[in-house]
Amino acid sequence: MALPSSALAWVCLLCVVVSAAILVHHLVRSPPLGPRTKLVLALGLGLFPGLAATTGTVVGMQRTTEREFCGSCHVMGAHLRDAEDPASTSLAARHAHNPFFGEHNCYTCHADYSMIGYAITKINGLKHVYHYYLSGYRDQSLEEALQQIRLYQPYDNANCRQCHTGRGPLWRKVAEHVPLEAALDSNAVSCASAGCHGYAHPFSKAHQGAALDDGAASTERAP
C-alpha cells in the first residue's frame, strides 16, 4: 500500500470516508425514510461517491502515466530496471534521466499523440492488462516475455519529433538524415534503430534474435 502524494487523491479518500460513514450509519441504525434521511442518503450515494469517482479517475489516469505503474507487471521489469539505472546508456534510460521525461518517460515516448490519441493509448493500456491477466503473459518468465512481447505497431517517429525537430539545420547537417527523410516520415526507418540512434531497449533485442538483423524498420513490431 502506498500513501497517495497528490492532494486530489486525498480529496478522493476523504469523499470515500464521508460517504462510507453515511452508508454504514444507515445500515446500522436504519432510520425511517423521511426527508432528512433521503437528503443524507443523496449525499452518501450521489454527491460524495460522484466526487470520489471523478477524483479517483483523474488520480488513476495520472497514475497510469508513471513509470512505476508500467513496471508493476513483472514482464516490464527489465525495462523498468534499465530506465532507472543511472549507468545505463540506452536510449530509453537517457530519456528517463532527463527531468522533462522523469517519472513519465514510458508514457511520454509511447503515448499516441493524435487527436484521439489519449483514448487510443488508454485502450491499448487496457489491452495490456487483458493480455497480462488473461492471455498468459502473467505466467511467462522474463526471458520468454522479452522474446515475445512487441509493440502493436512499429514505433512512430512522430513521437521523437515532439521534442527533436527533425527538420532543422543541425538535423540536416548529419549526412544520413536527408536521404532518409521520406523513409523517416513514413516510419519505414526508425530513429531508434541499430544503425541510427540505437534501440530504445537494447537488452530486449538480444532476446529477439533475428530482429537485430532485420534492419531499421523492424524495431519492435506488433505481434
Next chain:
Amino acid sequence: MTPAPRWLRAPSLVRAACLIGLLSLASTAAGVLFPYALPVVFAMSVGQGLGALAFVSYLLAIVAEVLHHELARRKLGGRSESETR
C-alpha cells in the same frame, strides 16, 4: 393490485443501495491506495458501475416510496368516499 415484493420496497432497496455503494467505495479506495494495473482498472470500470447501480437503486427506492404513498392515499381517499355515501 398485488403489493410489490419485499425486495422491491423502499427500505430493502435503500439497504441494497448502501451495500452496493460500500463495495463501490472500497474499490475506489483500493484503486487509489494500491495503484497497480488491476485495482486501478477495476476501480474505474466495475467500481464505477457498482456506484451507478447503487445510485439507481436509491432513485428506485424513492420512486417506490412515492408510489407506495400515492397508492395508500388513493386507497384512503376511496374508503372515505364510500364511507360518506
